[in-house]
Amino acid sequence: MSNCVSVVLGQDGWSVTYTTQSICTLKGSSVDLFCSYTYPRGKVTTTFWFTKMEAGIEPEDLGQDPEYADRLEYHGDKKKDCTLKITDLRERDSATYKFRLLTDQEGGKYSGSPGVTLSVTGLQVKVTGGHQDKTLTCSTTCTLTDNPTYIWYKNGQHRDESTSPQYKYSVSNDYDASYSCAVKGHEDLHSPAVCVQGQSCNRVTYTKRRICVLKESTVDISCTYVGYYSTTSSFWFRSDKSTPEDLTTNPGYAGRVEYTGTYRGPFTLRITDLREEDSAGYRFTFKADNFDWGHSFPGTTLSVTGLQVKVTPAAEGQKTLTCITTCTLTDNPTYIWYKNGQHLDESTSPQYKDPVSDDYEDSYSCAVKGHEDLHSPAVCVQGQSCNRVTYTKRRICVLKGSTVDISCTYVGYYSTTSSFWFRSDKSTPEDLTRDPGYASRVEYTGTYGVPFTLRISNLREDDSAEYRFTFKTNNFDWGHSFPGTTLFVTGNKYYTV
Structure with a gap:
């Protein structure tokens, strides 16, 4: 060293x-x-x-x-x-x-x-010594740089801080006691909790410490927990709240939160229709008649991000395109690229690898495989007048029998000759105003450069589909593979997307 x-x-x-x-x-x-x-x-x-x-x-x-x-x-x-x-x-x-x-x-x-x-290296609690005299050490595979301060937790409660990796207090011989350690400044990267007697001590183990996912998508945050005593209640909460509050009772998550799983199996918090303000630390707690799992124990940090295409100059007048996020997306995603609304390329790298067009009419956008409807805004590589379509909302959920407005704005480098909305599940794009299934229920409003809106009235459940917009010029046709807006029509007034 x-x-x-x-x-x-x-x-x-x-x-x-x-x-x-x-x-x-x-x-x-x-x-x-x-x-x-x-x-x-x-x-x-x-x-x-x-x-x-x-x-x-x-x-x-x-x-x-x-x-x-x-x-x-x-x-x-x-x-x-x-x-x-x-x-x-x-x-x-x-x-x-x-x-x-x-x-x-x-x-x-x-x-x-x-x-x-x-x-x-990761952190591990090493237990040494006999039945009555045990020593705990916060162990690493190499000596951490910069002489860190170690933090100890007992049953999820903050217990001690020290520059020594050894726990300095007497170690409990109770069968319900578990211990974990962390390094100050990296409390979310704590070690797994270990029992000092037997294997039935109180402990919570989070599946992932950090998760980065796309805005408007769905995330599962999970843990396993063991209680030495019979559990009377359990819930997830945000660690930035002054007092732990069950997320199922939080108005900001109404209709977007669900718990699944049981004791000893993964117990999962599912959050749908993610927003950037959902970025926070999430912790799990459980209670017994004489025990409450400590609220100070770090949990899982969730970061919610959108996608943006970053254009940077490269050698010899060329440009480099990168699909950027505010955090590193979990699970090594595959990136998808679109040029003028046409599917171009897929890669595990966030950088577009082919030569970038120098034409003023061309726009590029990126998405992540499995979340194609959550693509980035299309950007010009030259000037600001390139061909592009920007949807107002990516997903909409409304009641059967109601009316919905699905809108976008579009810009064309050449004069537009025609434009219309269509369902992406059709084999060929068909103008909805000519579809017998939508007779007398479809209306277009708006014009070039301002929101161009598809209004569908008297909605039916079989109207649930993805709707896309296309426009044409004498020498250009906006690509039909570019994702649009997904509509969900439900008969239940209590719904989520």
Whole structure:
């Protein structure tokens, strides 16, 4: 373990400086690999970090590795600063990281050695000693950097803080007692709770510590729990509330929350129609006649995000497109790309890999497989007059017999010759005003550049479908594969989407 400045000098003025040569940090946390560089002459054309290098083969840029998708933040836009941030760390991220730069001069390539050795570890409570005299240690596979403060919990209640990884108080011999540890500043990354006697102690184990999902989608947050005594009640609550409040009674979640599961099996909180303000820590509590699982024990942190297409300049006047989120999406999603409303490509990388069009008429949008209706807004790559359609709402749920307005705004680079709404489950797009199933129930209002609305009256349950909008010009037809608005029609006045 080293925590000193390491300056690596190359020949003829090349150098790379790594502020810290060795780092040990927690799984699920973030790390900064601080770095700066110098070079003798010319112009820097390429900079990147890598972990593997074979003789005679150019190493792979970590930014192109799907394993690191959405988890890298490179500070290379600052002069001679090559600092790299890695978020949502995994144990398999443990490796030696090196920085490489290329210039426009002959032989202008350099890799900084020895690099930064990163070790990623989880926390475990290790129990040693006899029946009456036990010692608890918050154990890691490497020595954590920066002398952390350890936090201890007993039965989910905050118990102690210390710079020592050993628990300093007497350990309970009660069969109902469980212990867990965390590191200050990373309380959500606590260890699993362990029993000190037997295996029936009170404990809660969360399936995931952090979840990042799309706005308007559905999420399942789950845990397993064991109680030494018979449970009398249990519920989920938001940790940012002053007192624990059962989410099923919270007006902000009305019609959007459901509990499923039982004791010892995964007990799940399902939240539908997610909103960005649902981003919070969620905790589970259970009660017995003489016991209440501690409310201070960290739970699962939920982050809710939308999708945006980021356009950045690249080499030789080209542009790079990235499907960005405010957090790293859970479960390594597959990204889908659309150009002018047509399905283009699918990839595990959030970056669009094909050449980007330079035409002023072209727009791009991205989505995540399985959530195609939650796509990003379409963006122009040149100017602001490209072809695009923006739906006002992605999902709508209304009562049978009522009337609904489904709307969008559209922009066309060329003069529009026709436009209409259609159901996406039809083999070919058919104007709804000509569909006998909608006779006398469909009306269009609005015009180009303002909300263009499809109104359907006297709704039936079989009107439930996805509705899309298309427009045409003399030399262009807005792509029919672009997702639209999904309508749910229900006969029940108590409904959720």
